[in-house]
Each structure stands twice: as C-alpha cells, then as structure tokens.
Amino acid sequence: MISLKALKPGRFNWKEFLIRRMMIILLGIMIVFIAINRPVFLTTDNLLNVLRQIAVNAVIAYGMTFVIITGGIELSVGSVVALSGCVTAGMMKYYGMPIPAAIAIGLLMAGIAGFVNGAIIAGFKVPPFVITMATQTICRGFAYVFTDGRPIVELPKLFLRIGRGKVGGEAGFLPWPVLIMLMIMAVMCLLLYKTKFGRYIFAVGGNEDAARVSGINTKKVKIIAYTLCGLLAGIAGILLSSRIDAGQPQAGVAYETDAIAATVIGGTSLSGGVGSMYGTMVGAIIIGVVNNGLNLLAINQYYQMIVKGMIIAFAVIVDTFASKKYK
Amino acid sequence: MKKFFAIVLVLVLIVAAAGCGGNATEQLDAPAPTTDSTAQVMPEGDSGDKQLVVGLSMSDDTQFLSNVRKAAEKKANELGIQLIPNSGQNQVEKQINDMEAFITMGVDAIIFNPLDRNAMDEIVDKVKAAGIPLVEVNTFTSNENYDVYVGSPEEDAGRIQGEWIRKNLGDSGNLVIMYGQMGHSGQIGRYEGLKQALLDPCPEWNVLVEKTGEWKRELGQSMMEDWLLTYPDQIDVVASQNDEMAMGALAALEAAGKLDDIKVLGIDASPDAVALVSEGQLALTVFQDSFTQGSTAVEVAVGLLNGETYPKVVDIPFREVNPDNAEEFYAMLKEWE
Numbered sequence: 095m096i097s098l099k100a101l102k103p104g105r106f107n108w109k110e111f112l113i114r115r116m117m118i119i120l121l122g123i124m125i126v127f128i129a130i131n132r133p134v135f136l137t138t139d140n141l142l143n144v145l146r147q148i149a150v151n152a153v154i155a156y157g158m159t160f161v162i163i164t165g166g167i168e169l170s171v172g173s174v175v176a177l178s179g180c181v182t183a184g185m186m187k188y189y190g191m192p193i194p195a196a197i198a199i200g201l202l203m204a205g206i207a208g209f210v211n212g213a214i215i216a217g218f219k220v221p222p223f224v225i226t227m228a229t230q231t232i233c234r235g236f237a238y239v240f241t242d243g244r245p246i247v248e249l250p251k252l253f254l255r256i257g258r259g260k261v262g263g264e265a266g267f268l269p270w271p272v273l274i275m276l277m278i279m280a281v282m283c284l285l286l287y288k289t290k291f292g293r294y295i296f297a298v299g300g301n302e303d304a305a306r307v308s309g310i311n312t313k314k315v316k317i318i319a320y321t322l323c324g325l326l327a328g329i330a331g332i333l334l335s336s337r338i339d340a341g342q343p344q345a346g347v348a349y350e351t352d353a354i355a356a357t358v359i360g361g362t363s364l365s366g367g368v369g370s371m372y373g374t375m376v377g378a379i380i381i382g383v384v385n386n387g388l389n390l391l392a393i394n395q396y397y398q399m400i401v402k403g404m405i406i407a408f409a410v411i412v413d414t415f416a417s418k419k420y421k
Numbered sequence: 422m423k424k425f426f427a428i429v430l431v432l433v434l435i436v437a438a439a440g441c442g443g444n445a446t447e448q449l450d451a452p453a454p455t456t457d458s459t460a461q462v463m464p465e466g467d468s469g470d471k472q473l474v475v476g477l478s479m480s481d482d483t484q485f486l487s488n489v490r491k492a493a494e495k496k497a498n499e500l501g502i503q504l505i506p507n508s509g510q511n512q513v514e515k516q517i518n519d520m521e522a523f524i525t526m527g528v529d530a531i532i533f534n535p536l537d538r539n540a541m542d543e544i545v546d547k548v549k550a551a552g553i554p555l556v557e558v559n560t561f562t563s564n565e566n567y568d569v570y571v572g573s574p575e576e577d578a579g580r581i582q583g584e585w586i587r588k589n590l591g592d593s594g595n596l597v598i599m600y601g602q603m604g605h606s607g608q609i610g611r612y613e614g615l616k617q618a619l620l621d622p623c624p625e626w627n628v629l630v631e632k633t634g635e636w637k638r639e640l641g642q643s644m645m646e647d648w649l650l651t652y653p654d655q656i657d658v659v660a661s662q663n664d665e666m667a668m669g670a671l672a673a674l675e676a677a678g679k680l681d682d683i684k685v686l687g688i689d690a691s692p693d694a695v696a697l698v699s700e701g702q703l704a705l706t707v708f709q710d711s712f713t714q715g716s717t718a719v720e721v722a723v724g725l726l727n728g729e730t731y732p733k734v735v736d737i738p739f740r741e742v743n744p745d746n747a748e749e750f751y752a753m754l755k756e757w758e
Contacts, residue, residue: 132526140525147518243633244603247539258543338513338540344602347512389522392505 116412117359117373120405121380128387135390142269148382149271150175150330150337152375154349155356156282157208157326159374160319162357163286164299165366166215166222168320170207171327171353173233175346178204178331180237183246183341186253193253201328207233208324212317230350237343246341257337271333278329283371295319300367356381359409380405473502473530475722476523480536480560481511483636485663485689485711488757489559492715493532500723513540520544523553530554530722535562538606554725558718559711560606569731571718575610576617577739578688578707582660583618585686585705585741586626593625594657597648599641599666600633608633611662611688629655634666641669649677658684664694664706671702690742692754699747708740708750712757 128135135141154171161168182200185191191199211229215222260266261273286292294315297305306312330349335341358364359380360373384405388398477493479486490506497504505528509516516536523531524547531553535541542564548555555567586596598615601608619626629652634640641661648656661667667687674680680702687694690708697703714737721731742750 134525134527137525143521143525147514147521150514245537245539247604254543334514337543338517338537339542340513340537340540340604342513342537342540342604345513385518386522389507389519390526392526395507 117361117376117380117409120408121376121383124380124383124387128383128390132387132390135387140386140390142267142272144379144382144386145272145275146269147386148378149269149275150334151349151352151356151381152275152378153278153330153333154327154353155360155374155378156278156371157323158350158353158357159282159360159362159369159371160286160295161222161323162299162354162362162364163295163366163369164316164319165302166316166320167226167354167364168208168211168323169223169226169350170211170230170233171323171330172346172349173230173237174204174207174324174327175331175334175349176237176343177207177233177240178328179335179345180241180246180341180343182332183249183335184240186250187246187248193250196253197332200332201325204328204331205321205325208321208327209317211324212320215320216313216316234343241341241343243343245343247339249336249339249341254336254339257333257335271337274329274333278326279371279375286371291315291318296367296369298366299369352381355406355409359406364410377409473723473726474526474528475502475504475530475532475719476520476526476528477504477506477532477534478516478519478523479506479508479534480516482508483665484691485709486534486559488711489534489715489718492712492757493558493719494715496716496719500719502719502723504719509536511536513537517541517544520548524548524551528553530556530726532556532558532718532722533562533567534558535560535606537604538563538609539604554722556718556722556725559714565733568725569721569733569735571714571721571735571737573709573714573737573739574734575607576614578607578709579611579614579616579662580618581614581707581739581741582611582686582688582705583615583620585743586619586658586660586684587623589704590658590684592623593627595627595629595652595655597629597652597656597659598631599644599659599661599670600631601636601662601666603633608662615660634661634669636663636665638665638669638672641666642673643669645670645673646677649673649679654682656683658686658704661685661687663687664689664691664703667703667706668694668697671697675702688739690740690750690754692751695742695747695751695754698742698744699751701744704743706742708742710737710740713737 154175158168158171178200181203182196185196185199186193207229211226214220214225256270259270261268261270286295294305294310297310298312298315302312331346334345356377357369357374358377360370360375360377362369362373381402384402388401475497477490479490494504494506507519509519513536520531520533521544531548533555535557538561541562545555545562545564545566549566557567557570557572559572561567561570561572598612600612620628630648632644634644645659659667659670661670664687667685670685671680674683674685684704686704687706688709690706694703694706698706717735717737721735724731
C-alpha cells in the first residue's frame, strides 16, 4: 500500500522533511562537537577543503539519487570514473586533442556506459544490482585496456585548473570543483523537481506498474536515469583526474559505496519512490565532515572506518523507521 | 519521541567515537609507550614544552609498509614525540585528503610515503607553502620540493637481481618479469636496475613476457600458472619486483612440479621469503630495510625541526639475501617483531 504522497513528488512530504531534519541535526551536532575540540575546523581554508574533497563523491551521488529513486542501483560508477578520467587524459596526451574535445569524448564514453546499463536493465528486466556489478568490471577492464595498465600522467596545466584552481584565478576564493558541484546540484534539482521527467522518476520508483499503466514510458525514464548517472560519474572522473594530474585505471575503486551512502543518508530510500537531491548533498557533506573531523581529531584511522560505518547504518535505520511509519 | 530517541543515539555515537580518541591530559603526562596512535594534536595543559607532532602519511598497509610505520612509531616513542599515522589505503584521493588534514592541523613536520610518483605534486607544494618540513620515505614524488628523501635507491634492488642472474645463470637465457603497480617509483626504479645490470650488457637475455602483478601474491600465482602453459620449458628465471608476487610464482611452480627448473627472485626480504631462501626454494631476495627507513625518517624529521641539515637523499642500502646469509637475516628480522 503506497501513500498518495509518494506519487506526488515535487513537494516536500512528511517523511522527507523529517528525515532531512534528522540528518541535519546529526550534522549540526557533529560540527559543534568537532569545532569545540578543534576550532581550526571552522576556518575557511578547512571548510573549503572539505567541500572540495566531497565534490567528486557529491557529483556521483546526484546521479545515483536519480537511479535509486527509480528503485534501481548503480554499482559501476567507480569504474566509469576511472574510464572517463583515462579516456580524457589519453585524448589530451596521446592524441593531442584540445581540452574541451577531450572532455567531450570522456563524457561520451561515460554516457555510453550509463546508457548500456539503462538499456539492459530496462530492456531485459535484469536486476540492476547484478548487471551493474558486471558492467563495473567491464568498464574497469576498458580503462585498463585503454591505458595498458599505466596511469597517464603530466596532463596540460590548463586542464588541472579544473580540479585545483579557484574561480577568479590565483586570487580567487571558491575552488572550481565546489562551484561545479553546486552548479550541477542546481541543474539536478531543476530536473528532479521542476520537470515532467523528474515526476516520472518518482512515479516509476514508487510503483512501476501504476506508472506504466498511466501512460509513462517507464523504459525510457529508466534509460535516461542510468545514462544521466553515467554522465555525472564521467564528470566526477574528469574532476578527479584533474585533481590528481593523472588518468588512472585504478581510480575510483569502491566510489559507489560513498555515493550510495550519501544518497541513503540523505533520505533516499533504497526501495525507490522517495528521495531528495538536497538530502544527497547533506549526505555527502556528512561523509566529508566525518572524514575531516576524524582526521583533525587524530582519531586512530581504523576507528574512523568503524565510526563512518556506524553513521551510515544509523541513517539507514532511521530511513527504514520512517518509511514504515509514513508509507 | 522517536526524534528524541534518535538524538540520544546520535550523542551516544559521538561520545563513543570521542572515547576512542583518548584523553588530552592523559596523553600529556605519559607519552604513550604503546603504538596506539590516538593522541590528540596540540595537547593542552601546563606541562611546559609543547611536544612535537609529526604526521605520517603512508600510502597503504602492506606488510612491508606496516614495518616502516611500526619502526617509525617505535622511534617516535623513543624520541618522545607524537606520531600520527594515516593510511591512504591505496587510494590517491584519500592520501591527498590525509595530507590536507595534516596541513590544517598544523603539525610540526610531515613524513610522506607517496602512493604515486606523479599525482602528489600539488600536495608537496601545499605542504611547503605552509612552511612544514617534509620528509619522504620509501617512495618519492617527481616534485622535488621535499626536504629529504629517506629511502633505498630502487635501481640497486634491480641491479642486485640482474647481477645474480648474470653470475649464476650466465649471459643468456629466457626471463620473465613481474612488475609492481605501474607508475610506482619502485616499479620504475627496479626495472631500470635490472636493465642496466643484465638486459643492456647481455642482449642474449630474452624477456619472454612482462606483466604487472600489482605487488600481489595471488596475481603472481595466476600469472605464473598462465606463463607455464604459454611458454612450456622455456622459462629460466622469474624476476619478481617483490616477494609477494615471487611467492605466488613459487606456489604455481610447486603445483606444476617445476621448482627445480626455474629460478625465482624476489625483493623485500619479508620473513617468509627469507625462510624460503634458506630452504632453497626462492633463489634470492633483496632486503629493503623497512625498519631503518621508518626510524631514520623520524630521526630526520625531528632533526630538521631542531635545525640540523641533511643531504637531499639519505640512502638506506639494499642488501642481498642468498642461501648463505639467509638464516642470519631471518634471526634479525624476528628480533624486530
């Protein structure tokens, strides 16, 4: 039995609102605690560092949010990150392409990867978990084949500005990755909350049969969702490779975990139909704050893993509580 | 009610996490004689001189690197300074984040074991811009703005292998090479040494195949199994860039009954590898003194803070481990544990 509220996306329903508040409260408590113990946490430098450090994950998570709202999952994003980074790097270094063209090709590869996922899932009705697990290895394989196993290094200096520069050049303040992350979030919010497509995403996730029966082309919606996810992973891959000045075939391993975590912490339900782009942003920030805070507090790195996992578990438990109550 | 419960749960979590972090005053009075590194930076209190704080950014937690870290922790305890170890867990981005955290924390010095020779250039500049002494250990970055590099010249390890092959197997034959992670300064250097000592002077030595095993035992094993089938009875020697892959190769050879036909060489001289040299299974390994690397890095970092000067590169020499000295090596390694 689903609630009507789940079928009326675009407005904040109870569940979303409550959960989002819960996570923001958690975030607030963490920030206060860390700031009391390590005032340096609140310096602009550190806060910008945190935002810059989460940019890659946040961008991937935005795409993941679309996919999870449709009731699916995307495990190959980490490999797409590697593939797009390597292809872009290779185009610039070995084929002498200008940066925009190289980026376009990298994104094209990422989009194709996403499209293939979506097409197989929509067309053959294979469980997304299984198929994206397969494309995860296939994509990474392509990355290794393309680079012959070696990282592609020493990329054009201008390209590195994307991951390392600030808006306004040397004297600037806002790192480019942060601006890119915010711009993409704005676009994704528009897409999810203000367009027909966005409403269809919620519909398909809430009840696929009802959606199909009411005239929505569920296959098309899914394919677009997965392609979008691939594209965003591609952008993340380019951000990453410009940050580390390398197209590495081994990059992005396990990045899907953090992306899913951000999405889930943000209130998007793994069973589909409900989700929030703002929530995903909050989720990504929580992960970044946890990583940064635990580092600053010099907590033993192995405990860091445990704490991070506990927070994710907590978020999922809260999510399940609330969806039982509000669905 | 549910919200209240949730908030309580959150507070419990955070308090638990803080509890794992240790207590500021406790740490100050008794510099912990254990290897537990939950010390807080800048311990407050009124005990006079502030204790030096050094950040240690390791690339990963392999057995070899753990030895570097343990030796560093031991030396840090001896010198009465606080060492904060972090591991990049084989992810470049994580190691960059770890280093940024050190800069933010304002540690007195940083010891850095870069995962990748090229990807870490920017962070080196950031550390120096913040005025923090930077010592690189075991691997180094292409950006040479660090203060000191403490390590073993990788070419030496490859060279020792090459010279052994020449001396024991002659000027010609068939060779297969197992590489570490491509792009790693060890992978690059060890190959260079092997090439200089063997492949360049002896063009009759033929490299049948070369591939990366990413420093991992299971890959060394699967590669060897495949090569045995692809090049039956053709391989004379396996030059592996580390012991883990070499031991994987040995496992494959044992299963195929080829232990006597093919010689395997490793690098690192981990205790199990040294034991195999004693037994005669592994022909040679090269000791990379992880312990001295770790403790010297700490010495140098502290020395720099005290105003001492060092050469740009502090060499910790590689040592050959062959059946003659294997037992003595083994005893020495066991002492360190």
